[in-house]
Amino acid sequence: MSANVHRVNTVTAPALRDPAWMKRVTIAAIALVLLWPTLVLTEFKPWELFSPGTLKPTLKFIGDFFPPKLDAVFLEMVLRETWRTVAIATAGIALALVAAIPLAIISTRVLSISALSGRMATLPAIVRQGARIVLILLRSVPELIWALVFVRVVGLGPTAGVLAIALTYSGMLGKVYGEILESGDAHATTSLLRNGASRLQAYFYGLQPQNAAELVSYTVYRWECAIRSSAVLGFVGAGGLGQQMDTSMKMFNGSEVSTMLIVFMLLVWLADAASAWLRRNLE
Amino acid sequence: MNAARLPDSDLSKLFDWRCKSCWFVFGLICLTIASFWSLDLQWAKFFSADALRKMGKFIGELLSPEWGAKFVGKVWVAALETLAMSALGTLLAAILGLALALPASKTHSDDPARLRTVTRLVLNALRSIPELVWAALLLILAGLGPFAGTLALAAHTAGVLGRLFAEAIENAPPSAAFALRVRGVPEGRIFLYATLPQILPQLMSYTLYRWENNIRAAAVLGVVGAGGLGQMLAFHMGLFQMNETSTILIAMMLLVALVDVLSFVARRKMQA
Amino acid sequence: MNFTLVNCEARHPAAKPGDAAALRGVSLAVAPGEQVAIIGPSGAGKTTLLHVLACAIKPSLGELKFGEINPWAIARPALQRLRAHLFLAVQVPPLPPRQRVVTAVLAGCLPAQSLLQSVRSLFYPTQMELARAALARFDLEDKLFERVDHLSGGERQRVGLARGVVSNAQLFLVDEPLSALDPTRAAQAIHSLIEVAGERGATLIASLHQVDIALQNFPRVVGLRDGVVAFDLPAAQISPAMIQALYAHKLHELTEPIAAPSDAAPAQGLPAVMHCR
Numbered sequence: 001m002s003a004n005v006h007r008v009n010t011v012t013a014p015a016l017r018d019p020a021w022m023k024r025v026t027i028a029a030i031a032l033v034l035l036w037p038t039l040v041l042t043e044f045k046p047w048e049l050f051s052p053g054t055l056k057p058t059l060k061f062i063g064d065f066f067p068p069k070l071d072a073v074f075l076e077m078v079l080r081e082t083w084r085t086v087a088i089a090t091a092g093i094a095l096a097l098v099a100a101i102p103l104a105i106i107s108t109r110v111l112s113i114s115a116l117s118g119r120m121a122t123l124p125a126i127v128r129q130g131a132r133i134v135l136i137l138l139r140s141v142p143e144l145i146w147a148l149v150f151v152r153v154v155g156l157g158p159t160a161g162v163l164a165i166a167l168t169y170s171g172m173l174g175k176v177y178g179e180i181l182e183s184g185d186a187h188a189t190t191s192l193l194r195n196g197a198s199r200l201q202a203y204f205y206g207l208q209p210q211n212a213a214e215l216v217s218y219t220v221y222r223w224e225c226a227i228r229s230s231a232v233l234g235f236v237g238a239g240g241l242g243q244q245m246d247t248s249m250k251m252f253n254g255s256e257v258s259t260m261l262i263v264f265m266l267l268v269w270l271a272d273a274a275s276a277w278l279r280r281n282l283e
Numbered sequence: 284m285n286a287a288r289l290p291d292s293d294l295s296k297l298f299d300w301r302c303k304s305c306w307f308v309f310g311l312i313c314l315t316i317a318s319f320w321s322l323d324l325q326w327a328k329f330f331s332a333d334a335l336r337k338m339g340k341f342i343g344e345l346l347s348p349e350w351g352a353k354f355v356g357k358v359w360v361a362a363l364e365t366l367a368m369s370a371l372g373t374l375l376a377a378i379l380g381l382a383l384a385l386p387a388s389k390t391h392s393d394d395p396a397r398l399r400t401v402t403r404l405v406l407n408a409l410r411s412i413p414e415l416v417w418a419a420l421l422l423i424l425a426g427l428g429p430f431a432g433t434l435a436l437a438a439h440t441a442g443v444l445g446r447l448f449a450e451a452i453e454n455a456p457p458s459a460a461f462a463l464r465v466r467g468v469p470e471g472r473i474f475l476y477a478t479l480p481q482i483l484p485q486l487m488s489y490t491l492y493r494w495e496n497n498i499r500a501a502a503v504l505g506v507v508g509a510g511g512l513g514q515m516l517a518f519h520m521g522l523f524q525m526n527e528t529s530t531i532l533i534a535m536m537l538l539v540a541l542v543d544v545l546s547f548v549a550r551r552k553m554q555a
Numbered sequence: 556m557n558f559t560l561v562n563c564e565a566r567h568p569a570a571k572p573g574d575a576a577a578l579r580g581v582s583l584a585v586a587p588g589e590q591v592a593i594i595g596p597s598g599a600g601k602t603t604l605l606h607v608l609a610c611a612i613k614p615s616l617g618e619l620k621f622g623e624i625n626p627w628a629i630a631r632p633a634l635q636r637l638r639a640h641l642f643l644a645v646q647v648p649p650l651p652p653r654q655r656v657v658t659a660v661l662a663g664c665l666p667a668q669s670l671l672q673s674v675r676s677l678f679y680p681t682q683m684e685l686a687r688a689a690l691a692r693f694d695l696e697d698k699l700f701e702r703v704d705h706l707s708g709g710e711r712q713r714v715g716l717a718r719g720v721v722s723n724a725q726l727f728l729v730d731e732p733l734s735a736l737d738p739t740r741a742a743q744a745i746h747s748l749i750e751v752a753g754e755r756g757a758t759l760i761a762s763l764h765q766v767d768i769a770l771q772n773f774p775r776v777v778g779l780r781d782g783v784v785a786f787d788l789p790a791a792q793i794s795p796a797m798i799q800a801l802y803a804h805k806l807h808e809l810t811e812p813i814a815a816p817s818d819a820a821p822a823q824g825l826p827a828v829m830h831c832r
Contacts, residue, residue, distance in 0.1 A: 016683040019700050020655070024678065041367035042429045042510070049425060058424045087318035094315045140536055144415070144503045148520055153337050154329050158322045163329070232415045235507055236517075239322075242416070246507075249419055257420070261412065268411040278307065458649035465611045466722070467638030468665045472673050476662045480651035 057252070064254020068262060078244070078263050085240035085267070088158050088233070089226035092165025093219070099138075099170035104177035107131035110186045110207065111199045135178070138171025143229050144236060151237045161238030165226050173222060180214050181207050217279045224275040231264060241267075344525030348533060358515070358534045365511035365538065368429050369501040372436025373494040379437065380444030381486070385474070387445060388452040390460065406449070409442025414500045418509040429510025436497050436504070447489045451482045488553060495546045502535045512538070556621060556640060556725035556758050558608065559584040563617035565607045567600075576615065577603040579782035585758055587725075590749060592769035592790075593762040594798075595779035596805035601762035602646070604779065605728045608760065609643035610634065621726075639666030642724035646731040648715025652704035656695075656714055659703055660686040663718035682721070689720035692747040694740075708735040713744055720751050727752055729761045733768070741765065745772055766798055766809060 038044075048054060105111065107128050114121040120128075143164040150160035189206030197205070208215075234242020241264055248256035328334060387402035417435035425431040452474075459477035468476075505513020512535050519527040560583045567577040577600040585591055593601050606612045607619060610626045619626060626634055642663070650659045657680045664682060665673055675681060683699070690696045693713035698706060706714065712735045719727055729748065733741035745761070745768055752759035763769040769776050770790045778785040778793075778801045785801050786793065802809050 016687060016699075018657075018679055018683065021679060038367040038371050041364045042371050042433045044371065044430060044433065054424070054426070061423055084322065087322050090314050090318040091322060091324070094318070140539070141532075142499070142503045144506060145516070145532070148506060148517065149341065150329075152520065152523070153334050153341070154325065157325065159324050159326070159329055162322065162324060228413055232413050235415055235419055245416065246419060249423060252423065261416075264416070265408060265411045269407075281307075456649075458645070458647070459651050460649075461611075462643070462645065462649040463662060463665060465609050465638065465643050466641065466666050466724075467635035469635075469670070472665050472668075472670065475674065475677060476654075476658070476665060477649075477651060480654040480658075483653065 061252055061254045064252075065258035067255065068259040069253075069255040070259065074256065074259070078241070078260055081241045081244050082263055082267055084158060085230050085234070085242070086227060086271075088161040088230040088238070088240055089165065089223060091162045092230065093169060093173075093223050093226050095162065095166035096169035096173055097219070099166070100135075100174035100177060103131050103135055103170070103174040104181065105199075105203055107135065107174070107178045108181045108203075108207070110182055110189050111193070111203060113193055113199065116190060116193055132175075132178070135171045135174040138167055139175055140171070141168065143168040143233065147233045147236050147238045156237040156239070156243075158239035161230055161233045161240065164233060164238065165229060169222060169226060173219065176218055177215060180211050180218065184210050220275045220278045224271045227271045228268060231267075341525055345529040345532070347526055348529040349524075349526040350530070354527060354530065358512070358530055361512045361515045361531070362534050362538055364429050365501045365505070365513070366498065368433045368504070368511055369436060369494060369497040372433045372501070373440055373490060373497050375433070375437035376440030376444050376493070377486070377490045379441040380448050383441065383445040384448035384452055387449040390452065390470070390474075390478070391457060391464065403446075403449075406442045406445040409438055410446065411442070412439065414439045414497075414504055415507060418504050419507050422508055427508045427510075427514075432501060432504045432509030432511060435509060436501060440493050440497060444489060444493055448482075448486060451485045451489070452478060455481045484553065488550065491546055491549060495542050498542045499539055502538060557585060557587045557589075558619065558621045558726070558758075560608070560614075561618045561620075563607060563614045563619065565603050565612055565614040565617075567603050568606050568612055577782055578607065578614070580617070581779075581782070581784055582617075583777065583784065583787070585760070588752075588756045588758060589775065590752060590759045590773050591761075591775045591777060592773035593760065593777045593779055594764075594766055594769050594801070595762075595785070596802050596808050598781075599779040600782040601779055602730055603782075605643060605730050605760065605762060608726070609641050609728050610638055611643065640723070640725045642719045642722050642727050644715050644719050644727070644729040644732060646734055648711050648718075650703045650711060650714060652702075654703050656690070656698050656701050656703060656706070657683060657686045659714055660689055660717045660721055663720070663722035667723055685721050686717070689717040690714070692720060692751065693717055693744055709737070709740060712736060713740070716744060716748060720747075725755075725757050727757055727759045727761075729759070731762055731764055733763065733765060741768065749773075764808070 049058070109115060109120070109128065112120050112124055112128070114124055146164035146167050147160050150163050154160060184207075188210060189202050192202040192206045193199070230238075230240055231242045231245075234240040234244070235246045237243060241260060245257060245260045245264070248260065383402055383406055386396075386398040387406060389396040389399060414435050417438045418432055421431040421434045421438075425434060455478050459481060460473050463473045463477050464470075501511055501513075503513045505511040505515065506517040508514055508517070512531055516528060516531045516535075519531065560581060563578055563581045564576045565578045566574060570577070577598075579600075581600070581604060583604075593604065595601055603612070607614050610619075613627050621637065624637065626637055629637070658677065661676055661680055661682055664685070668676070672681065680686065687696050687699050690699060690713075693716060695710060695713055695717065698710060698714070703711060703714065712732065716729065716732055719729070727748070732748065733744060736744055748759060748761065749772060751757075761769075761773070770793060773790055775788070776790050776793055777787045778797065780801055786797055798809070799806070
């Protein structure tokens with residue numbers, strides 16, 4: 001019976017309108033209004049890529065990509081620079097650890113002795129918060145900016161790259177170490193502290209064994225990131241593969257660029273595979 | 284006899300040649316030593332009185348940013364440019380990523396997915412080259428300015444998003460698509476009517492997440508000349524105008540902080 | 556649409572390699588416009604039979620023919636055209652959660668639409684009246700612009716049936732269409748289905764868990780047990796003893812409702828993809 005009533009309704013009801021239509025039109029209009037200044041600000045003129053003036057050198061540059069330059073002297077140089085890229089990353093991470101580990105331990109609440117009995121005392125709370133702020137500040141300046149500054153101070157070369165990575169990555173590592181250390185079960189650590197162990201003893205016998213795999217795994221992953229970073233840092237003059245790539249690009253040498261791009265992709269892929277393998281084997 | 288053996292087997296366990304973590308630590312130490320040894324690191328020059336004085340001067344000037352109205356206006360425009368670069372770059376990347384994700388995914392067991400391997404290779408190549416390297420390359424093609432930066436962000440992000448999108452498509456619950464496929468609906472329409480509505484929230488959250496990343500990337504991308512705050516930063520730092528540099532750095536950090544807040548709010552809203 | 560199925564063997568659509576066949580030699584001939592109910596205990600092969608008839612799985616043995624056409628012997632485009640005339644409603648309606656009801660229902664028209672029409676319909680539904688009329692048959696017209704995930708399980712199941720109504724299918728294959736409905740709704744839904752099939756002279760094959768509804772509403776009832784046809788008779792000739800024999804050892808299924816399997820997608824957050832920033 002109710003079905004019949006509805007049948008009648010269908011006949012007499014006014015034409016249907018989609019209630020969401022106005023909303024959709026409004027959203028589309030807003031999107032278009034926002035897109036316009038975006039296109040202007042980014043000087044989005046893709047057709048200029050195909051204007052005869054640009055197209056010819058572009059095609060020549062890209063045409064040079066094949067074949068890649070493969071003579072022995074050049075390859076040897078590329079391999080040396082690739083190693084330097086890895087070395088800058090590794091040295092940077094090693095230095096970053098020197099700062100990150102103490103800061104992470106200082107900032108960990110679980111290791112607070114005063115917090116065992118009620119609230120954390122004022123001074124330790126300030127110190128912990130201070131360590132956190134230092135970590136956030138270190139993290140918030142990109143390594144590329146540090147590298148720019150250091151290159152101005154000491155000149156071109158790997159030193160600037162190593163320091164830039166060390167500074168930014170100490171912030172990243174320290175912050176995440178702190179999070180890892182506080183995420184797990186704190187019971188083992190607090191009972192050590194209650195039994196009179198010092199903070200460092202509690203760290204080494206309670207926190208560290210519990211979280212070791214995760215800490216190392218994150219570090220290895222960051223090392224992989226640092227390799228990409230260190231290649232990029234070369235573009236501002238901090239040595240390694242990036243610097244050579246920058247030079248070749250400035251000289252419009254397509255075949256050199258293509259060799260180095262291939263080597264770089266292989267390097268990233270290798271680092272990716274190595275880091276995945278290491279992390280798998282740490283379980 | 285048992286008692287005599289026990290320490291022995293303990294020892295052999297300790298020095299087990301297959302002990303993975305020992306080898307791991309040993310390898311790491313070797314790698315680190317080799318790194319420091321092979322790089323001619325000039326710590327002496329770095330910590331020389333001259334360099335330290337320079338650093339001190341740098342930092343001192345950094346603490347007094349330039350607040351002139353004209354300069355702040357220029358920084359404001361550059362910040363907007365950075366934002367525009369990241370937004371347009373992410374939008375282009377999402378479109379390109381989706382276009383590449385479709386051939387890169389195998390949607391059902393009878394799908395031949397002939398282009399899957401090739402497309403995945405393209406996505407990997409796009410992804411493994413960082414934004415900054417893309418920018419340096421594209422500067423040659425598109426010339427100095429934010430357009431090259433936008434394209435660079437789009438190229439790298441398309442690789443990242445394309446892979447994530449392809450995985451989302453492959454992992455979508457198959458039943459809705461099956462219901463249409465069994466009626467002979469072509470694949471493109473199946474995607475629009477069954478798969479896309481299921482994964483759209485996921486695609487949106489990936490894209491927003493990458494946008495957030497891209498704003499940070501866009502801020503520094505300019506140092507090779509690809510527009511935005513970065514280009515301004517490299518310019519003023521090159522002239523050792525540290526007060527101006529300081530203002531730009533502050534603008535960068537404010538921009539990133541703003542993005543963090545907005546993305547947090549947006550994600551909260553999407554979850555609700 | 557008429558079809559014959561001869562001596563068919565097939566495996567369940569979700570079968571793993573090595574699983575036994577769910578249909579073991581089923582033969583069935585159905586004339587155009589006929590309305591057939593399929594009953595039988597769980598695991599009897601009802602779902603597999605409907606999937607075979609929908610050309611969703613290829614029988615490993617035996618032959619399926621629509622009129623003179625063997626769907627597995629014709630070219631793929633022809634098979635796709637044939638499939639457009641079939642409609643399979645599975646037990647858990649496969650509707651994307653965030654889609655609106657109107658779009659979900661109109662997806663039933665997709666085989667008859669061009670690409671342009673179907674894309675346009677995503678932005679502004681082109682056949683809203685059709686969708687509303689279909690929903691009205693199941694007492695759901697007020698949910699037209701609701702989102703699918705705001706509906707109850709029973710409402711979703713009826714939306715799935717409404718999708719069949721808007722399609723121009725000549726063969727309706729519905730798998731347990733009433734599993735999530737209360738008795739009143741179930742009776743209304745099955746009446747609507749029979750009515751729609753009758754109006755357009757389409758064939759209706761429904762697998763049903765509720766034996767009484769099958770016997771009351773369908774002129775012909777097929778009993779399926781362990782992958783073979785136990786009986787295939789006009790409803791009037793089926794005795795309670797035959798039903799008892801069909802459900803032997805599974806008699807509780809005659810009285811207890813079976814919970815519909817849920818199709819809830821696992822919760823997906825951001826994946827653990829680590830980024831270098």
